[in-house]
């Protein structure tokens with residue numbers, strides 16, 4: 001059988017406080033040397049950090065406007081013209097994704113220094129790029145050869161990003177439960193290592209003593225959770241370890257444009273609690289975790305003009321969002337899902353979560 005499998009993972013992986021200026025040292029430690037290094041950042045906060053990194057080492061800088069096809073082309077042309085042999089992406093998802101995409105198209109090494117974490121795409125061979133119509137497309141990208149996450153920088157990002165990151169990791173629970181269902185029904189194969197990486201990412205967070213988005217030890221665990229999720233997806237060659245019914249419902253809300261614009265991770269994290277309820281797997285500590293990090297326990301508040309008509313539409317649409325992906329939704333009719341939601345509401349109320 002032929003299946004996609006990851007051929008390499010980042011060789012530099014550092015998560016700590018105050019490490020952003022250590023890039024050159026991490027390269028040296030790995031006996032890596034480059035001639036033309038380019039630091040690529042966004043326009044705002046990341047620009048400042050990019051300048052610090054570039055100035056310290058005398059590297060050149062490049063500022064991105066956006067994550068569009070046009071920006072990809074412009075950066076690619078620059079990389080080719082100046083024989084850049086290492087791209088250092090400093091910024092949020094848009095910068096990192098553009099850099100990884102250009103790395104792929106120009107066959108250039110790249111290293112990521114995220115300034116924001118909000119989802120598990122942190123380490124992945126996928127880039128989300130905006131096409132001419134303003135719609136995003138997921139395209140092949142080059143896996144970064146290194147990821148350096150400075151906790152001091154991540155902490156500066158608005159708390160909603162950290163919340164979203166926690167939500168996307170929380171979703172691993174319902175996603176892996178759905179994966180087991182699919183496996184038991186002989187619909188999908190199982191990758192044990194990917195499964196355990198995904199599960200341990202979320203259980204280490206939920207079982208942590210001091211759940212607090214601004215605590216450094218919690219943030220470190222959160223970042224590691226995101227990274228392990230990314231590796232799980234890379235190992236299995238699909239988003240399966242981190243994406244189940246909660247992502248299907250979330251994608252349906254986005255597709256129908258019924259969302260209130262909350263970040264992806266917060267949305268899937270919130271829906272995952274309901275997915276766990278559908279799976280008969282919900283536990284008090286999961287609910288408490290969500291409440292502590294500020295993820296809504298009921299996701300109807302994330303939907304504009306919520307009504308049972310809209311809910312029905314969302315559940316029907318969610319069945320089409322990932323063709324071939326089996327989940328708890330396949331075991332229930334839309335009416336049953338809707339009835340379960342009312343039970344879920346009562347469950348939250350009676351338990352005072």
Ligand SMILES: [Zn+2]
Nearest residue numbers: 119168264268
């Ligand atoms: Zn996600």
